[in-house]
Amino acid sequence: MKHSLLLVCLFSGFLAKAAIPEKTIQATITDIQAKGVTNTTAIETGVRQVAHLWQSQDGTDSEFQEFCVKNYITDPEQKQQVFQKVSHYFEALWGHFNEITLQLQLNLHQDNGPLHDIDPMFGAYSPGSHLINDFYNNKIGFIIALNFPEVPLQDKEKLGNDRMAWAYARLGDVFTQRVPAELIQAGVKAESDADVYISSYNIYMGHVLNAKGQKLFPEDKILLTHWNLRDEIKANYNKGKEGLDKQRTVYEVMKRIISQEIPVQVINSGAYDWNPYTNTLTQNGQTATGTPEATERYQRMLNNFHAMKAIDPYADKNFIERKFSGEMEVSVEDVKALFTQFLTSPELKEVGKIISKRLGRKLEAYDIWYDGFKPRSNLDEAKLDAQIQKLYPNAEAFKAGLPSLLTHLGFTPERANEICDKIAVDAARGSGHAWGAAMKGQQSHLRTRIPAEGMNYKGYNIAVHEFGHNVEQTISIYNVDNFMMAGVPNTAFTEALAFVFQKRDLQLLGIENNDPEKDKMDILDKFWSLYEIMGVSMLDISIWEWLYANPNATAEQLKEASISLSKEIWNKYYAPVFGKKDETVLAVYSHMISYPLYLSAYAFGQIIEFQLEDYLNGKNFAQEVDRIYRLGRLTPNEWMIQATGNDLSVEPMIHALQKVIKK
Secondary structure, three states: OHHHHHHHHHHHHHOOEOOOOHHHHHHHHHHHHOOOOOOHHHHHHHHHHHHHHOEHHHOOHHHHHHHHHHHOOOOHHHHHHHHHHHHHHHHHHHHHHHHHHHHHOHHHHEOOOOOOOHHHHHHOOOOOOOHHHHHHHOOHHHHHHHHOOOOOHHHHOOOOOOHHHHHHHHHOOOOOOOOOHHHHHHHHHHHHHHHHHHHOOEEEHHHEEOOOOOEOOOOOOEEEOOHHHHHHHHHOOOOHHHHHHHHHHHHHHHHHHHHOOOEHHHEOOOOOEEEOOOOEEEEOOEEEOOOEOOOHHHHHHHHHHHHHHOOHHHHOOOHHHHHHHHHHOOOHHHHHHHHHHHHOOOHHHHHHHHHHHHHOOOOOHHHHHOOOOOHHHHOOHHHHHHHHHHHOOOHHHHHHHHHHHHHHOOOOHHHHHHHHOOEEEEEEOOOEEEEOOOOOOOOEEEEEOOOOOOOOHHHHHHHHHHHHHHHHHHHHHHOOOOHHHOOOOOHHHHHHHHHHHHHOOOHHHOOOOOOOOHHHHHHHHHHHHHHHHHHHHHHHHHHHHHHHHOOOOOHHHHHHHHHHHHHHHHHHHOHHHHOOOOOOHHHHOOHHHHOOOOHHHHHHHHHHHHHHHHHHOOOOHHHHHHHHOOOOOOOHHHHHHHHHOOOOOOHHHHHHHHHHHHO
């Protein structure tokens, strides 16, 4: 915290705005018009954006005026030529910075043996953190801002099918703020430190005891929080009393993590047996004294907050606004309104009743992860593990099998190989992720946890999800019409394709679901899954809003607030369905520690996935995926319109569920 605040003090004087007078701005606009330019709006937008970014060290008022008049491009053909050159330069810069970062974080993300203190130090270094400020210092940034100024969201929505206008607008997103490189670097370090903390947060389940002091899990079962703990709960539905005992025990583990009462001795270690119900330790049959983790989890969250808040004065908006209105291009108010509409839909109680009846008991808090609507819930996971271990004993085997996964989905062998040649597969230290290429010629990276005995079903399921990301990442950089349009509107749209792939994981193994009620089950499953992630997303937002309202909070205060907010959101949206109050389960998500305000992308991703699946039904899957993800980085609603012909909305899912309930 002190480090971030110190940086603000050090750089506040250095980055004092020049405050270009209005008369200078008007004179500059008049001088440019005198060159024969008739689009006064375009001139004024560009000049005012440069004036907003211009600072005292950049030059005097007269030098500002001279710079703008000299560098405003009046010829449309020349402007397009400059744009193409700039696009090429940025692809080279961002692409190589991406490759450097990939290598610097290699040991943090891949299971290459024990970490040394030097590894997170290199992993936290951001090689591109000085780029934007360098381009202000050498005036490149001002030339781009002058000729390709930021386009407001409402104006972007009016660009329609004009691809060049879209590409210009995306270049206009680059130079809109001026943040000291040191603050960018501090933000990268805070996130990297949090990621290292989470990726090493394993629970040795073979040493976890149930309420009766019995061991339930295999000696060698090690689960990463929260992802693998959640998946263990999912895997134990339909497993009788033993499965229920395992689920309740895992939830007790989760609650101790949330409260930070978990002893540090059992984090990433099997040296002690631990009873999470009583929070007691034993070693060799003797009672041992445990040391609570206290506030480490929340300190990482706090570090992220202070790093992001230090950037606020230079971005003219806080991190919440930057993440939603800026990055997602949907306001946080609209997000909360959409989520509230869904979380308060009366159909949720009906789904809860269906689940309770299927379980033969009342709902418990961890049933937010009820997995019984999926066809895999009735399969023997041990047999699935054995099948997958034989197919994919290591990362190389999974890499070799990628093209056949795409041909199963309808891609031609040629297209499947073309895409998969651009994807590398690595064994992950954590649960796994997808790291996209940032220039043509690079590979995307698929990372998933692969135990020594080979990939298991949980790892395969995650790997198929990450493969969906990789396919999007490959198409949306190699097959878009311009580099500035590479990617998708926001992270929710890459999550959507990842979910579409993940849903087909059993199909890709040759396991078909012939259940006549599979469509009904699929809708129920999606509805319940969205219910889970939307509540967590609301908690994520609420915690950040609380932090901005309490910027001097300690980690202990943040812990208490997070627990209180999790109960508040549970009581508002979940207690009416579950019949239980004051549950804290929503606060267990690791994303809130290592991926600040990312969770809403999953919720949006599931909304988008539903609309995509609905649209793809009966169409050529491969051709449509290839077409849709070539659209690139439009705004969210425009992307959905061009992809499916409909606006982005939660209504289609609610209407689909209403039909299911009526039947």
